[in-house]
Amino acid sequence: MNFFKKKNNNTQKNKKSFYYDDYSHANNIKTKNNNSIEISKNRMAFIFFVILSIAAILSIKILYLSFFEKESFSNIYNKKNFLPNRIDIVDRNGEILARSVNAWAAGISPKLIKDEKKLLINLKIIFPNLNLKKLEEKIAKGKFFYISRRLNNLERDKLWLLAKKAVIIERKQIRIYPHNYLFSHVIGQIDEDNFGISGIEKSYDLKLKEKNDKNKNLKLSLDSNLQFLIRNELFNGINTFSARGSAALLMDVTNGEVLSLVSLPDFNLMERKDISDTELMNKITLSVYELGSVFKTFTIAAALEKGIVNPDTEFQNLEKKIKCRDKWISEHDELPKNLNVEQILVRSSNIGAIKIVRKIGSENYSNFLQSLGLLGKINFDIPEVGTPLPFEWENCALETASYGHGIATTPLQLARAYAIIGNGGYAIEPTLIKNNNFQFQNRIISQTTSEKINKMLSKVVKQKEGTANLANISGYDVGGKTGTSKKINNGEYTQKKLNTFVSLFPIKNPKYLLLVLMDEPKPAPNLVYSYNGTKISNIRRNDSGWNSAYIAGRIIEKIGPILATNNLNSF
């Protein structure tokens, strides 16, 4: 700026007088020289300014990297390099149930094949089980295809050593289920394109694909240890009673959290190929069954709730069999003629249940079952949920429904209904997701009815006349109800049975519900077991929920210490 000012001053001087011309000329030359130095100085200053600016920018960058971006360069940045395409699924104790890891996949690009025969021979050596005919067909189509989506390191190295352009080896994420069989009916599977196709993997597909927080996981309410113990005991039960299958559900009745859900036969999540096999249906959530005498609890609860009967109300001269339209309904065993309401449940009297339900009426009974959620479809965390069969309250339906025949629902809904009765009468929804903020809101039945029923259920297990003595495990204060039904084939009842036992414990203030179901159990005359200090053998029963109560007892014995130590207040 000074340079310009001085230049202007000189011009003004020049304009003053010609007398000064000579002097001015000399002066001008001097000024010119000065001006060019000034320009150079300014340019240099400008260059220095630029250099200093660059230096400052770089220094600031170093400081910024050192102090402010420390975190991003140490952790998050690296995790961004490894983005699992699905977040982990963990159990309630944080044990991994499903995790995505990097693996290698190999494919063939037919267009790049130079010597097909040689390539096929090489591939057959590396993969002896490879079907060459199918491979040739795929190559003939000319489109890229995978030959293996899960290569082990040895296979990968061998393929690399082939050095064939047509063999394309690429990194691929795969889903690993470390417990193999244990949670097969709950976790489900994903397809090759990373979409959940069953179980939790399907219903929480979007959540599992979230990539905002790498440390996030989906925490289930299930417990691996309990699941393992229950599955083992169910397997023992299947072997002992030569059953077709079995299932069990363990639920916390105070918040609806499912701690264990097992359905046998199950499958290895790492190997399973056919997902439409009906034998592998989830017996707890998807299968719809007539569940038998376990419904008597609801009949009596409805009557107590309506104030129609009390536990002591006696029914005298009960018939041995009742004709309902054209059908005869009888007792499963010989029972006393006079039974009070409590004994009707303890001894599982069909005739007693019919007498009670006739007092309730079909509308009241239907509404009660509806309020317990037994007749509609249940909302659950996996898509494999069955819909109860539509029920028409005609042609003796009320009478048969009172003891659980003719009315079909899922064992999951049965468990929820028992949980509502057991927890003091509050509505709960079974869930597979860990929920720490659950609070009771809606009441379905009164506290008094709940307490009365719990007391009766306790007697079913503890009294000698009860049908579930084998579940009377010392120290755990078990209550429950057995049920047996005949399976239907082509619309007709068969001799094949379904054996159910629903238990609540500790029954004074129930915390847990255990449902055990045996599919087509057979008598086990060789079974020797200890009851009240005496050894019993040659038992040829497979009715009255006997088998399920026996298995439930063994399960409670095993899982009891874990549950008790986790909940010292309840036990």
Place this chain on the structure above:
Amino acid sequence: MKKYIFLILFFTFGIFLISSIKNETRDIEKNIRNINAKIFTLYAELHEAGLDYDYLSSPTSLSILSENFFKDGHGLNFYSPRQFSYINLEAINNSNNQKAELTK
């Protein structure tokens, strides 16, 4: 003249300064990249090791291991409440005996 010498020196110093800062920055970034690569490898290994750990410590694996290696061949033992009380009684008796020995 002094000014020019100063400017030239300053100019030269600036060039060296920039060059050294640039080199330092490049080295730091290179180191960061290398460390990142190592951390990434370690992170991936940890990710898989976590899975291995959960597989090996799963109840199924432990049960198989116990059946193979426990001498009595009974596998994992499960306790009943009676056994718990027995253990407690034993612990109480032991501590009482120890107290008695100490007071002697």
